[in-house]
Amino acid sequence: MNQEATDNKKIAVIGIGGVGGYMAGMLGKHYPHVTFAARGQRLESLQTNGLTLHSDYHGEITVMPEKVTTIEDLDEQDYIFVCVKNYSLEDVCRSMEHAVTDHTVIIPVMNGVDPGDRIRSILHKGIVVDSLIYIVAFANADYSITQQGDFANLYIGIPHADATQQQAVQAVSDLLSGANIDHKVAPDIEQAIWRKYILNCAYNVTTAYYNNTIGQLRNDPVKAKEYEDLVNEAYQVALAKHVHVTQAHIDSIIRRFYHELAEDATSSLQRDICNGKMSELETFSGYIVREAEKLNVPVPTTQRMYQGLIDMARQ
Secondary structure: OHHHHHHOOOOOOOOHHHHHHHHHHHHHHHHHOOEEEHHHHEEEEEEEEHHEEOOOOOOEEEEOOOEEEOOOOOOOOEEEOOOOOOHHHHHHHHHHHHOOOOOOOEOOOOOOOHHHHHHHHOOOEEEEOOEEEEEEEEEOOOOOEEEEEEEEEEEEEEEOOOHHHHHHHHHHHHHHHOOOOEEEOOOOOHHHHHHHHHHHHHHHHHHHHHHHOOHHHHHHHHHHHHHHHHHHHHHHHHHHHOOOOHHHHHHHHHHHHHHHOOOOOOOOOHHHHHHHOOOHHHHHHHHHHHHHHHHHHOHHHHHHHHHHHHHHHHO
């Protein structure tokens, strides 16, 4: 796709939090027809001030998109990046349905392993390109976005893609390249998504369950062993679902826990539960418990922590 053709495309970003704000900032900087979809005070701030992205990787970026609106008021779009919490996805899909044509490409940049399939099951139109992102990004009190570190890596793809879907993946890749967003087309996107997901099943759940930093967890032999148990239980579920995750991938995830993650690292699930907010517990833990039951895979540590976090969230 040439630059002129890309410049004429209508692009929307739904959910201008950490990840969505990063995507919105980069896309809004490089393309003329970008719409940000938000609600409440964030919507008002974006309409008045635009979006400021404080990026360690790309520097200071401030953009005023072509439009800032609610999801319900979106025009028909060529590309829609969905960057919301998992618990909002069904409502978001129904709210944006009018903006999706048979040719719209939808890219969920979200946690979990099934947002793409859930979008397909609800909308029955458009082309969904699955993705995952490795990034440290968060929204600030003034609705600006901070991206930390020298990386923000997106992976895209469609499992068992036909020719039309392959063209859509390539078109998204061209769009991302034009916005200077680091990305790769994953040869096995399902495997790539599960590798990140298995890490998050341990990282988010254990930090939230104990309200500990990563350093506190790995310095406690009992908690560190439970972290490994969560990794291995999610791995067994992936194998039962015939996902091509290997023991080498699991070894890498565990090695990262002991040697690479920052001592003071916390998780979004931990922060949300501690602050009494709605959380993605069902994404990081409930999904594994339900799939394990269907597949007759024992996941005792996951079940215990899932129930414990449910109890905490009710308090």
